[in-house]
Amino acid sequence: MMRPRLALIPGEPAGIGPELLVHAAQRDWDAELVVHGDAATLQRAATALGLPLHLHHHGEPPRHPRSLAIVEYPHPVACAFGQPNPANTASLINAISHAARACIDGELAGLVTGPVHKAVINDGGITFTGTTDLLAEQAGCKVVMMLANPRMRVALQTVHLPLREVADRITPQALTHTLHTVATALRTQFGIAHPVIAVLGLNPHAGEDGHLGREELDIILPTLERLRAEGMHLVGPLPADTAFLPDKLRGFDAVLAMYHDQGLPVLKHADFANAVNITLGLPYPRVAVDHGTALELAGKGVADPSSLYAAIRTCTQLAARRAGA
Template sequence: MHSRLALVPGEPAGVGPELVVRAAQQAWDASLVVFGDAAALHRAAAALSLPLELHRAGEAPASARSLEIVDIPHPVDAVFGAPEPANAGSVIAALTRAAQACLDGTLDGMVTGPVHKAAINAGGIAYTGTTGLLAAHAGCDVVMMLANPTMRVALQTVHLPLREVADRITPDALERTLRIVDAALRTQFGIARPVLAVLGLNPHAGEDGHLGREELDIIVPTLERLRADGLQLVGPLPADTAFLPDKLRGVDAVLAMYHDQGLPVLKHADFANAVNVTLGLPYPRVAVDHGTALDLAGKGTADPSSLFAAIHCCTQLAAGKRG
């Protein structure tokens, strides 16, 4: 039995709709249910000169490549490259309705395209990112993890100014993150005894306190406490050498202390096939690892690799959850 996945294009003025159109040309091991504006998808298909078949819930599909759609119209027709704040509510509605379908068990997982944060906020909706939105909707703590065929990198802090990062690294916060990552690797990724490499916050992981005390006062004691509970933890490691191939051998995921400590390395290793996985939700959620690419919208040059990788990853996670 195929899994059924929600597919949310995201910002209608960006590349999300055309990436969904490209996905509609492929055969997948899961059924895809699009939550978004049918008109925006048809405009993207016309711009790409590609066929697009959509059928509403309850209707018979026109062909094997026809996508089911939950039509959530935008108040204003999107113009490629020009986000419209008036569409903020419908973009968020597509995300929350898809999430609710996953919570209800109607769908088995969720794949999301890029959302334009500034347009959502300009539309009067407080929004820091889809990960936070889905966590609040489900009422649970989550962790952002990016993954590609080379590595998995989870984040202790996400979208924070650098000067605020150290204050957010507390024993409770670090323990919560590590437990979520460990549990998700066991239950969603099927790794019986995951090994997590934990980066230090400071250069050289603090140099025994000479370059900062966060490692000695917070990270080391937390890791020791969790090791006593059975978690397989390595570190804290200096970030400048932790991603060497020999260091990654036998490691199932790396925990970086902040956004730009870990993600540039992962994206340099393989940007096209990287995905963003939200750990801790009651259902699998996988997103593309790139933004709205407004400058590419409607030109037919956007690379769909990350969306395709996200669909493939979510299909695997959903199958594991159901199995």
């Protein structure tokens, strides 16, 4: 089987993304990586790290071993490490959008994205709530965020919301969509024929039979019962403080948390270095690193590339499974 061809976005040019890509270029992968970004930024990162970086234009044969193909989107301003410039916003967004379009059109098999700086992008005049929202809007679909590492998979019912708004977003319709999306992805992307999904309650002790909140009794439990009747394997609603115990986790293929900080601190504590962010529901595999731009580390040669390595491996596996389906 041919190696899948993946788009790779370094991310914010002043952050650690370019140097993480340079580290990735030193390895052999089971996928062909096609970088969408600025060659000068990448070469500057390679120089700072004292590592070789060989790039060739996408569509041309490589002239060096471990050479990466590049579709170039030049940044108009050369950034100093740790000092992002909003003038580079348009080229970064164009790189993401065109790479995703190539995935939608079948020219590329998946997308791996590095960290971007939301505030800088907005300062550059482009309204931006995140790469995931951009990709979902472009593809015309609703998506679900799932974080994963070798120990667990955690999907999110709500993502970047103030805590006081979370309960209003947990509706039967929204919960149904999320669970269908997660179950479908576990079957088609991860090869799990009969996935078991643990669903956390919203309130402490999963509401304590209504004494600590009624969302479990009025919304979550009836929705789970209806979906179980359709054949889905769902456990819960479970108290979040015990659902992640190792003995319980072994029985679940994924956990659905009701809000961001209910599930992700546990996952990141368990294995932050190898955690990745997977977007479920897109018409192609998309995997992102599970960390930010780390501007304070840029150019110092101390950034850990483990999450990028994990993202490349995960996207390769998802793309290969998709191709073999």
